[in-house]
Each structure stands twice: as C-alpha cells, then as structure tokens.
C-alpha cells in the first residue's frame with residue numbers, strides 16, 4: 205500500500221453556507237477520520253446582544269438565505285416566551301401559513317435542485333451535467349413543475365412576510381400586517397395545481413426510490429438518535445413538544461422546548477466552527493442525533509394530514525421503523541412536502557386567515573428569558589434569548605438545524621467512506637439506467 | 642449591488658445591463674419615493690417601538706412615530722417593508738452619495754423630532770441596532786472606533 209492520504213472536497217456544493225469534507229486514509233488503506241468542516245463563523249449570538257428584542261426577528265433571518273422564515277418565527281417566539289405574551293389565534297395561523305409555504309418551497313428545491321440530479325442523471329454522470337438545468341432541458345414537464353412549486357411557496361411567503369428572503373412582519377404580540385382576502389383568493393386558486401404537482405412529485409419520487417432501492421438500503425445506513433417536534437404524537441413544525449428517540453426506536457425523552465438544556469449538550473470539535481449537539485444523558489459521540497425530515501418522521505406516531513399519512517405509512521411499511529437509511533431523508537422530505545401542501549390548503553380555507561385581529565395592542569417588555577422552537581426544513585431550530593427590563597437582549601443562544609445534524613453527518617460520512625474506500629461498495633450497487641441519458 | 646438581499650428584479654436589471662454592456666446606475670430615489678403611504682410634515686413628538694400599539698396602514702410610519710428609515714435608504718427594493726406595514730430598517734444601505742447611513746439618519750431625526758435631545762437619546766438606547774442595521778462595518782463611525790482601539794493598543 206502507498207502512504208497516508210487525505211481526500212478533501214472543498215467546497216462542498218449544494219449547501220447553504222460553507223463547508224468542506226476531509227477524509228483521512230491510513231497506510232493500510234483504512235479510513236482513519238472523516239470530518240465535515242464548517243469553515244465560517246457567524247457571531248449572531250454575540251451581535252444580538254444589546255439589540256431591542258422585538259427587532260431580533262429582523263436580524264435572525266439573516267442566518268440563512270434558504271430558511272429565513274423558521275429563524276424569523278423561532279426568534280419572535282423566543283421573545284414572546286421571554287415577555288410572557290400569547291399572540292392572537294389568527295396571527296398564529298398566518299405564521300403557520302408562512303412556515304408551511306417555506307416548507308413547501310424548500311422541500312421542492314431540495315428534492316428537485318439538490319437531490320434529483322444525482323438520481324435522474326445518474327450518480328456517476330459528469331458533475332457538470334448533474335443539475336437542475338439538465339432536468340429542465342431533458343424533462344421539461346418535471347422542470348416546470350419543480351420551478352412552479354418553488355415559486356408558489358416563495359410567493360406565498362413573500363405575500364405574508366413582505367419578502368421571501370428575510371421576512372419582516374412577525375412581531376412580539378402577533379403580525380404587523382394582515383393576510384389580505386385578495387392574496388388568499390389568488391393562492392387558493394392555485395391550490396388544485398399544487399395538489400396535482402405534489403401527487404406527481406410523490407409518484408416520481410417513489411419511482412426513484414424503487415430504482416435506487418439497493419443504494420437506499422445499503423449505502424450510508426447509520427444508527428443514531430433522532431430528534432423532532434410533535435403535537436400529541438402528530439408531526440408538527442410550528443409549535444409542539446420535542447421528542448428524542450434512541451436508535452432502537454424508543455422515545456427516551458419528550459420535553460417542552462423551554463427545557464431543551466436537559467437533553468441538549470454541545471460538543472466543540474477542533475476541526476469545525478459548528479458545535480455538535482447530542483443527547484446529553486448518553487454523552488458524545490454515542491448520543492449523536494440527527495434532525496430534519498427523516499428524524500421527524502421517525503419520532504412521530506403519525507402525520508397530521510390524510511394524504512401525508514398515506515405516504516408515511518407506505519414509507520414505514522417498506523423501510524421499517526426507525527429508519528436509519530440516510531437516503532430515506534429524501535423519501536421523508538416528500539412525505540412532508542405532501543403535508544405542507546395539505547396544511548396550506550386547510551389554512552387558506554380557514555376564514556380566520558384573513559382576520560385583522562392579528563396583533564395585541566399592549567405588549568410589555570420584561571426581564572426574563574424565553575425559548576422559541578420551530579422545525580426548519582433541515583431540523584429542529586432553537587432560539588433562546590435573555591432580556592432586561594427594557595426588553596433589550598443581554599444574551600442569546602441558538603441551536604440551528606446544522607448543529608443538530610453535524611454529528612450525524614460525520615457518523616454517516618465515516619460509514620460511507622469505509623464503504624467506498626475499504627469495501628468499494630459503490631461499485632457493487634445495483635443501479636438503474638438513468639432516466640436522463 | 643446593495644440589498645440584504647437584492648430583489649430578483651434588481652438582479653435581473655443588473656445582469657441585463659452586464660450582458661448588454663450598458664451601465665447600471667444606482668437610483669437617486671429613496672425608499673420614501675417608492676412608498677405609497679400618505680405623508681405629512683414631520684412633527685414627531687414621541688417614538689414608539691415596533692411592538693407597541695397598532696400601525697395605521699394608510700399613513701407614513703415615521704409620521705406615526707415608528708422609526709422607518711425609508712428617507713435615508715436607497716430606493717431599490719420597492720418599499721418592501723412599509724408595504725407590509727413594517728418599518729424600513731435600511732437594509733439596502735444609504736441613499737446615493739451618503740457614506741455614513743447612521744450619521745445621516747441621526748442628523749435627519751434631529752430636524753424632524755420635536756423632542757428634547759435627552760428624550761430623543763433615551764428613545765434609542767441601541768443606536769447601532771437602530772441606525773446601522775446592516776452597514777455599521779462600512780460606516781465612518783466604525784472606522785473611527787477601530788482607529789481609537791488601534792491607538793489604545795499601541
């Protein structure tokens with residue numbers, strides 16, 4: 205065997221943010237280390253200090269250009285929790301509409317633009333061909349559907365938040381702007397199309413999963429803990445309790461977000477700027493968990509809407525429970541896409557969605573601390589702020605989806621690196637003839 | 642290209658100019674020029690924080706005492722925030738030819754706020770967050786302070 209070797213992928217593309225992958229191979233050809241390096245720091249927790257807490261929902265979305273809505277909402281919920289405020293029911297509905305609009309567009313974007321090119325064009329096709337443009341050219345109907353779904357979600361988010369990237373309207377005590385009847389009618393008109401496209405996406409995705417069954421069930425199957433939000437056992441993304449599930453599939457913790465520090469602990473690695481969050485009672489690295497689509501569908505008992513429930517049952521029937529197959533993240537993503545569509549339809553048809561009673565008149569800042577938790581498309585997101593009597597932030601702690609996933613990503617990376625470099629497993633997989641030749 | 646982030650229209654305009662080789666000039670306008678709210682002469686007696694009370698959707702937010710920075714901010718976004726009843730925080734940066742966004746805002750407030758200087762100062766305990774939302778690092782003030790820090794170290 206030759207000497208030691210380092211395989212570096214820098215930068216990792218199809219990623220919001222900055223990251224590298226480093227794999228170290230020993231003289232014997234064995235994988236010694238697999239790292240996912242987050243290569244930039246953001247300092248958001250520090251520069252929120254000293255700001256008016258009600259303005260935090262304007263600062264916080266800047267953390268992520270793909271998922272500003274979850275940050276906007278986790279932030280406003282943290283302030284409301286600190287100040288002991290309950291926003292009007294109609295405001296909560298508008299916020300749910302906002303987060304589901306984001307869920308729909310983000311999941312469509314992730315599936316079609318980030319994941320599908322590898323499956324449809326083939327994992328060994330020329331990298332320059334593996335992108336959404338190829339799909340649009342070769343499968344114009346699919347490309348059009350993908351773009352229209354993303355557009356619908358982004359436009360609906362903009363109608364509520366003012367702009368899809370970095371929304372502005374959520375404020376402690378409610379929303380600054382009502383959702384207009386005009387907008388409601390405009391988006392309701394498109395719902396039948398969205399329903400159809402979601403169904404078509406599910407059909408396409410299931411074909412992809414059948415085609416790649418060997419890959420899904422053999423490559424990157426990694427046992428971890430899982431974390432996600434539920435409401436009485438049902439899948440939930442805006443407001444609920446947090447469940448932690450062990451690798452055997454037992455719920456080992458079920459907590460209110462306010463108590464997150466009972467379960468969450470952060471490991472600070474040498475090779476990355478992002479902390480690795482893990483299940484505190486078990487320790488690091490055994491307590492590493494994963495968050496996001498697959499984790500959420502693992503920890504819940506059921507989906508919240510009927511079509512999503514059907515898709516969920518099919519996934520569980522075929523892959524079991526809990527599902528450790530990393531590629532099943534895509535399947536879970538489509539299950540959630542279906543739920544987002546159904547939630548949007550229910551909310552748009554709710555007469556209260558256009559209510560003008562969306563903001564409390566009196567909102568009083570106070571000294572205290574509050575936790576805001578939502579499910580971002582890529583995982584559980586927590587904002588925790590401390591405020592003084594004037595309502596100025598004195599301290600902030602944020603645990604973003606990335607923190608909840610890096611430990612799991614590295615574990616998966618280690619497994620896949622061993623499979624690829626030690627066992628050449630990727631050459632033995634049964635692969636279909638790519639849909640796009 | 643200013644903006645956090647620039648709008649799709651801004652990008653389309655800039656790319657079109659780039660591809661066709663035409664110059665892309667930044668507008669002279671401010672966000673106020675793009676905003677449809679009814680404006681009056683400004684006599685601000687008191688400032689409210691954004692979570693306080695209810696914003697009247699038909700009237701200028703600044704006239705109502707909410708710190709809307711449209712007057713000092715370059716008009717490229719189409720008045721996104723005031724359009725949804727939310728104060729502009731100046732995320733596109735200052736109007737053209739102004740180098741220090743916050744200084745411009747503070748000097749303008751001095752002219753429109755009919756308040757004792759002390760009361761005005763008390764209204765904004767966090768000048769950086771209120772007046773330099775996205776561009777403190779580019780301001781004269783930040784450079785002056787960095788300079789002072791450097792001198793102290795020496």
Ligand code: SF4
Nearest residue numbers: 673676701702709711
């Ligand atoms: S201050 Fe704000 S609300 Fe008033 S005109 Fe300017 S942009 Fe519009």
Ligand code: SF4
Nearest residue numbers: 718722729730731732
């Ligand atoms: S903060 Fe001001 S400049 Fe930025 S999008 Fe809103 S209105 Fe436009």
